[in-house]
Amino acid sequence: MATKTDPKPAGVADEKLRSAGKTYESLSRERLIEAYRIMYTSRRVDDREILLKRQQKIFFQISGAGHEAVGAAAGFALKSGYDWFYPYYRDRALCLALGATPHEMLLMAVGAAADPQSGGRQMPSHWSFPKFNVVTQSSPTGSQILQAVGCAEGGRYFARHPQAAKKNGGDYRQFKDVKFQGDEVTYVSLGDGATSEGEFWEAMNTASNRKLPVLFVVEDNGYAISVPVEVQTAGGNISRLVAGFPNFHFEEIDGTDPVASYAAFARAAAYCRAGEGPGFIHAHVIRPYSHSLSDDERLYRPEAERNLDAARDPITRMQMFLIREGILDEKGINRLEKQVEDELQVAVDQALDAAPPTPDTIMQFIYSPDLDPTSSALQTEPLSVAPSDGKKVAPKTMADLINATLRDEMRRDERIVIFGEDVADASREQYLEEKLIKGKGGVFKLTFGLQNDFGSDRVFNSPLAEANIVGRAIGMATRGMKPVVEIQFFDYIWPAMMQLRDELPLIRWRSNNGFSSPCVIRVAIGGYLTGGAIYHSQCGESIFTHTPGMHVVFPSNALDAAGLLRTAIRCDDPVLFLEHKRLYRETFGRAPYPGPDYTIPFGKAKVVQSGTDLTVITYGAVVPRALQAAQKLEREHGVKVELIDLRCLNPFDWETIAASVSKTNRALVAYEDTLSWGYGAEIAARIADQLFDQLDAPVRRVAAKDVFVAYQPILEDAILPQAEDLLRAMKELSEY
Ligand SMILES: Cc1ncc(C[n+]2csc(CCOP(=O)(O)OP(=O)(O)O)c2C)c(N)n1
Numbered sequence: 185m186a187t188k189t190d191p192k193p194a195g196v197a198d199e200k201l202r203s204a205g206k207t208y209e210s211l212s213r214e215r216l217i218e219a220y221r222i223m224y225t226s227r228r229v230d231d232r233e234i235l236l237k238r239q240q241k242i243f244f245q246i247s248g249a250g251h252e253a254v255g256a257a258a259g260f261a262l263k264s265g266y267d268w269f270y271p272y273y274r275d276r277a278l279c280l281a282l283g284a285t286p287h288e289m290l291l292m293a294v295g296a297a298a299d300p301q302s303g304g305r306q307m308p309s310h311w312s313f314p315k316f317n318v319v320t321q322s323s324p325t326g327s328q329i330l331q332a333v334g335c336a337e338g339g340r341y342f343a344r345h346p347q348a349a350k351k352n353g354g355d356y357r358q359f360k361d362v363k364f365q366g367d368e369v370t371y372v373s374l375g376d377g378a379t380s381e382g383e384f385w386e387a388m389n390t391a392s393n394r395k396l397p398v399l400f401v402v403e404d405n406g407y408a409i410s411v412p413v414e415v416q417t418a419g420g421n422i423s424r425l426v427a428g429f430p431n432f433h434f435e436e437i438d439g440t441d442p443v444a445s446y447a448a449f450a451r452a453a454a455y456c457r458a459g460e461g462p463g464f465i466h467a468h469v470i471r472p473y474s475h476s477l478s479d480d481e482r483l484y485r486p487e488a489e490r491n492l493d494a495a496r497d498p499i500t501r502m503q504m505f506l507i508r509e510g511i512l513d514e515k516g517i518n519r520l521e522k523q524v525e526d527e528l529q530v531a532v533d534q535a536l537d538a539a540p541p542t543p544d545t546i547m548q549f550i551y552s553p554d555l556d557p558t559s560s561a562l563q564t565e566p567l568s569v570a571p572s573d574g575k576k577v578a579p580k581t582m583a584d585l586i587n588a589t590l591r592d593e594m595r596r597d598e599r600i601v602i603f604g605e606d607v608a609d610a611s612r613e614q615y616l617e618e619k620l621i622k623g624k625g626g627v628f629k630l631t632f633g634l635q636n637d638f639g640s641d642r643v644f645n646s647p648l649a650e651a652n653i654v655g656r657a658i659g660m661a662t663r664g665m666k667p668v669v670e671i672q673f674f675d676y677i678w679p680a681m682m683q684l685r686d687e688l689p690l691i692r693w694r695s696n697n698g699f700s701s702p703c704v705i706r707v708a709i710g711g712y713l714t715g716g717a718i719y720h721s722q723c724g725e726s727i728f729t730h731t732p733g734m735h736v737v738f739p740s741n742a743l744d745a746a747g748l749l750r751t752a753i754r755c756d757d758p759v760l761f762l763e764h765k766r767l768y769r770e771t772f773g774r775a776p777y778p779g780p781d782y783t784i785p786f787g788k789a790k791v792v793q794s795g796t797d798l799t800v801i802t803y804g805a806v807v808p809r810a811l812q813a814a815q816k817l818e819r820e821h822g823v824k825v826e827l828i829d830l831r832c833l834n835p836f837d838w839e840t841i842a843a844s845v846s847k848t849n850r851a852l853v854a855y856e857d858t859l860s861w862g863y864g865a866e867i868a869a870r871i872a873d874q875l876f877d878q879l880d881a882p883v884r885r886v887a888a889k890d891v892f893v894a895y896q897p898i899l900e901d902a903i904l905p906q907a908e909d910l911l912r913a914m915k916e917l918s919e920y
């Protein structure tokens with residue numbers, strides 16, 4: 185059967201072949217015929233799509249032509265719905281072998297509502313089949329690889345912590361079923377060009393180091409659009425470059441030969457299943473249909489070179505093989521091909537009749553349809569635990585309460601893992617066991633003691649590679665884990681930008697709710713550090729609030745940090761949790777420990793002080809500065825400022841802003857980031873747009889100068905908004 189892996193291949197049944205002493209790597213004649221059916225179907229779906237594109241009935245086409253043999257072989261060696269798959273766009277034959285139908289593929293091409301991949305949101309051939317464990321694919325070349333590593337880590341984690349997989353009410357776990365096998369393999373494929381991406385090397389490094397059951401497949405067709413492999417890869421052969429990675433099983437194969445490919449996959453999969461480590465298959469294939477319909481390879485490849493490729497076409501090779509070995513004769517081949525054509529015609533007709541998605545669905549599944557983090561049910565009161573000796577409860581810092589919240593939640597939910605740079609107490613855990621050291625627990629000590637309390641498979645250091653942290657977190661969260669990872673400084677978040685912008689917030693939407701990756705990214709942010717300088721002081725939250733699909737939280741005090749972090753961890757969506765470094769241990773905003781269930785809903789601002797004359801809207805480290813300014817303004821000039829701390833930037837609390845500005849008729853938006861195109865610009869624009877009739881003065885902003893934060897404190901003070909700047913602006917606006 186095409187759709188199932190044969191766990192015990194039947195061996196060569198044909199007596200004639202047996203007597204000839206020939207074996208086909210344990211593939212039966214039926215399986216070989218099936219392989220040809222899959223390969224031929226794959227090619228013909230491409231051909232039909234190309235025709236449909238020329239007729240303008242579909243909008244994009246990318247072919248799997250030339251990659252069919254390796255795809256069918258992988259599909260035979262691995263198990264659909266059991267193993268996990270992160271396939272490249274040329275893996276049409278693999279998807280057919282896993283059980284996908286031409287009809288489903290054509291629904292993708294027409295962008296039908298019933299397109300199982302994305303409901304018309306993602307280009308065709310960017311595979312996603314929840315039923316086969318084929319995980320939603322994007323278009324950036326290489327961003328799937330670290331996610332595959334995280335996926336494999338997820339499978340291993342649940343095998344070691346089976347209790348964690350249980351369903352649980354009261355948080356994201358209610359909606360996130362977990363399945364795992366214990367000996368599963370995670371398949372990930374990429375092109376020769378994509379091996380140039382840094383994330384490929386980061387993924388190889390971690391899979392090797394952790395001996396993960398990831399099967400890397402490089403489908404090397406010699407070109408990345410028009411760029412030949414020797415430009416991508418030093419020396420022109422990726423196998424030679426990766427050979428030094430420990431713990432791998434390596435194969436370099438002719439990927440146009442399905443039998444040889446199958447044998448390589450079977451060996452590599454067995455190695456991965458046995459827990460020996462990752463596999464790497466370097467398959468040499470061809471690309472007979474140019475890169476895509478927008479590309480004409482005759483512009484950069486001479487005829488002689490293209491002819492060499494054509495001689496290795498896997499479809500013709502397989503036909504010849506079947507005939508030569510007496511498995512199918514010409515008539516048999518014609519019959520099979522006719523059957524494929526007939527079925528394809530029906531699939532095309534049905535797909536062209538399929539209903540398109542309706543525009544009113546566009547906003548569906550940006551966020552979880554199941555769990556609303558703005559729900560008033562999350563509005564709780566802090567638990568006040570009075571000490572029995574009658575003493576006052578000692579107020580805790582933001583750092584203390586974040587640490588306490590992480591500890592509470594890790595105790596409550598075994599799916600939580602914490603990793604990042606320096607977050608462990610000590611990677612060399614014997615030092616901890618022998619009590620030779622105290623442990624580090626983060627450069628700001630926010631995760632201190634957690635490895636000691638919960639063990640090294642729940643709290644561990646990552647390599648110094650931010651894409652590695654976020655990419656793996658996405659893969660783990662896809663499997664139902666709850667990674668709460670740390671980016672050490674906001675200034676260094678950029679290597680993870682592809683994962684944060686093009687992957688994490690899109691997993692649910694682009695798969696039409698087929699997959700989700702609710703994880704928490706904690707990031708130390710902000711300046712006012714006296715010596716932090718350019719690369720330890722940046723803000724830039726608007727870059728992420730500009731990204732649909734990700735909540736952005738920015739607390740200004742200890743209690744809000746605890747309540748919002750808990751909501752973030754229990755949430756069914758990705759959350760970027762921004763922690764201001766200057767506020768970690770500030771006297772301002774300390775609070776007693778609020779108990780292990782204290783939550784604050786997202787999107788609810790806090791009125792820090794109410795007033796009648798002017799509304800100041802701010803968040804983060806500007807809150808204490810604005811408060812100081814507002815108090816001085818009232819003392820000296822009797823102006824009563826209503827100070828709003830947004831706390832959560834996406835979603836944000838428009839209702840509270842609107843009610844306040846409608847009362848005071850004046851609005852000042854203050855933020856630490858650079859003034860132009862900063863977060864407050866959007867708030868100011870909304871006020872101007874929707875509250876125009878209520879305003880007695882222009883909407884003003886106070887923010888950093890449009891420059892990076894400098895080292896010398898005199899310069900830093902001049903660059904970042906200070907209480908005096910806020911005071912001046914508040915006074916001017918109140919007098920306008
Ligand atoms: C990060 C990124 N950069 C550029 C592109 C545009 N692009 C799409 S496919 C491709 C070439 C990929 O070549 P290769 O990995 O060898 O795969 P092949 O198409 O040859 O199978 C490029 C440059 C992209 N999708 N993603």
Ligand SMILES: [Mg+2]
Nearest residue numbers: 375376407408
């Ligand atoms: Mg290529």
